[in-house]
Amino acid sequence: MKYLLALVIPFLFSAQNVTAQAWTKYTKLISVGLCAGNYYYLGTTRAAFFGPTTGRYNPVTGQxxxxxxxxxxxxxxxxxxxxxxxxxxxxxxxxxxxxVPVGVLANFHFYQLIEDLTGTNLHAEAIDVFVGVSIGTGLGVISYNNVSDQVVPLVFGGAHVGARWYFSPNIGLSGQFGFGKSLVDLGVVFKLN
Known part of the structure; x- marks a missing residue:
């Protein structure tokens, strides 16, 4: 039993060190937030004053x-x-x-890279700063005053910059600004590992 504990205890401490950084290769997270979206509704829209128009309609929406x-x-x-x-x-x-938008994203977490390259303590265990891109599609429903509602496809894509601050090892606050999936997105982030 002593030998088993001698093997397990160092493993537990090494696993803690892996998750001590805000971002690693093994990070898995989910965030939930409120955002201002700006998606392009495609197709023919039926504006009351102009009749059918082909093009796009892109209101700022709460999400x-x-x-x-x-x-x-x-x-x-x-x-x-x-x-x-x-x-x-x-x-x-x-x-x-x-x-209802759905999409994919890719982020580059450069704050951790800066700390690794400089060797200074920039508190990367609690702060994660990143840039990224997103692209996606979805469905939109446009309601009109004098004609029936219309279901149209929507698309989005663009770049964003964001930051996360972890006030506990697995829970933090998140903020993102950019174009594409949202103009601004503020929320709570949960690490799953």
Whole structure:
């Protein structure tokens, strides 16, 4: 039994050191937030004043967002994002819109890289700063004042910058700004490992 404990205890401490950084190759996380989305609704829209128009409609919408990210390299993560939201409009005969976006993302976590290269303590165990790209699609529903509702495809894509601050080893706050999946996204992040 003593020998088993002598083997297991160092393993437990080494496993703690692996997760002491805010981002590693083994990181798995889920974040939930509120965001302002800006998705392109494709197809022919039926604006009341202009009749059918071909093009895009891209209102800023309030969203509930869910994002997952999984480490594939010491500084790179890939994942998914999804959401549900909508907006009231009142312009051009549009009452409002609902949307359900889903997409993929890739992030480069450069704060950890800077700490590793400089050898200084930048508190990368609690702070994660990253840049990334996202692309996706989904469905939107546009409601009109004088005609029936319309279901249209939506698309998004773009770059973002973000930061996460972990106030405990597995729970933190997240903020992202950019274009694509959201203009701004603020929420809570949970590490799963």
């Amino acid at each position: 509930i967002s869910v994002e997952g990210e999984f480490g594939v390299h010491e500084y790179i993560g890939v994942g998914f994002n999804a959401g549900f939201g909508g907006a009231r409009s009142g312009t051009f005969g549009v009452k409002g819109s609902l949307n």
